[in-house]
Amino acid sequence: GEDVEQSLFLSVREGDSSVINCTYTDSSSTYLYWYKQEPGAGLQLLTYIFSNMDMKQDQRLTVLLNKKDKHLSLRIADTQTGDSAIYFCAEISSNTGKLIFGQGTTLQVKP
Amino acid sequence: DAGVTQSPTHLIKTRGQQVTLRCSPKSGHDTVSWYQQALGQGPQFIFQYYEEEERQRGNFPDRFSGHQFPNYSSELNVNALLLGDSALYLCASSTETGGWTGELFFGEGSRLTVL
Numbered sequence: 001g002e003d004v005e006q007s008l009f010l011s012v013r014e015g016d017s018s019v020i021n022c023t024y025t026d027s028s029s030t031y032l033y034w035y036k037q038e039p040g041a042g043l044q045l046l047t048y049i050f051s052n053m054d055m056k057q058d059q060r061l062t063v064l065l066n067k068k069d070k071h072l073s074l075r076i077a078d079t080q081t082g083d084s085a086i087y088f089c090a091e092i093s094s095n096t097g098k099l100i101f102g103q104g105t106t107l108q109v110k111p
Numbered sequence: 112d113a114g115v116t117q118s119p120t121h122l123i124k125t126r127g128q129q130v131t132l133r134c135s136p137k138s139g140h141d142t143v144s145w146y147q148q149a150l151g152q153g154p155q156f157i158f159q160y161y162e163e164e165e166r167q168r169g170n171f172p173d174r175f176s177g178h179q180f181p182n183y184s185s186e187l188n189v190n191a192l193l194l195g196d197s198a199l200y201l202c203a204s205s206t207e208t209g210g211w212t213g214e215l216f217f218g219e220g221s222r223l224t225v226l
Contacts, residue, residue, distance in 0.1 A: 098156040
């Protein structure tokens, strides 16, 4: 079946790097995503990676994909207090085209 | 350029009642998806509309129904409300291609509380 799992909570100090991890089950997923949700707001697409890539970098964000282990990570360099939010990993189901989300990782950034 | 707009932002209903939630997609988008996000959980896919037809559906009962209008806006209807229907209901719009690649733009959601 389709399932996406994430750790629930991560706390870092301002200026440190944050690494949020995710595992997924659908080996035929073509795209994998990271979405950000701030309190009281909808989801914002942060970045995505195509399944034939190992890494994608976009300013402070680095996405690493290990297809063999079905493991996805999001690294945020120089984490700021404004990065405090819930981060969702998601995969697109190749069978149905629907987006499957993990339960979200709450990132707390301490000054 | 207005993004995805949803209404109402908050509402309270009682068990057994019916609710209608509304969504206007981002300009240039023709595909609308609805998600339910329970407290502390990730969003769960309800259904997707394209060309006024339901194209995909998640594991939700028939009490959940929807509609898409010629201007691409959409409604989500939930009948016979249960306490467990309390959640944030998110609308996401995309182009037809984006609906398959997951490039979705989300609204801020409608928070439904069922008492």
